[in-house]
Amino acid sequence: MQTFFTLVVVVQVISALAIIALVLLQHGKGADMGASFGSGASGSLFGATGSSNFLSRSTGIAAAIFFAATLALGVFGGERKPAGGVMDNLPVTKVAPAVVQTPAPASAATASSAQPNQIPK
Structure with missing residues (x-):
């Protein structure tokens, strides 16, 4: 199918140059x-x-060939699978998720004793 598609593109380009x-x-x-x-x-x-x-x-005649080639490209081009992007062909590498360590919350008793710079009133 790819060969036929390429042949139709070549015929269209040649007919366009002939028309010009x-x-x-x-x-x-x-x-x-x-x-x-x-x-x-x-x-x-x-x-x-x-x-x-x-x-x-x-x-x-060259215009008729050009329009026929354009119609054929429209019919056969609609059946083709889109190629996708450049990033679709990259190999998949699995990376372990990063472990984020959060500090444990301080209790109320340690929070009051943890403030030595308090000035009593």
Whole structure:
């Protein structure tokens, strides 16, 4: 299952990079004015209108693959057990609790004789 999950992540990253490249290759709406003054758009590799159709279709296919990979990651990612924290993998060491010794309470007779600096009134 981990191999399939990794494969879907790789497909998603490749499709995201393809979308970025294809969008950057396309001409914007303002590029038509420059083409009319002889910028060479009609002499391109795909012809006068072939590049926009090819790039648009390729971008759409890459986007469909990206969304399918995202959906697959959402479905399969929900079934995975959370990894936990860094402290979860530490070995457990048992430490004996510290023994706190409290002094025994003094009785009333020893408390009155324990105060030698009393001044009688």
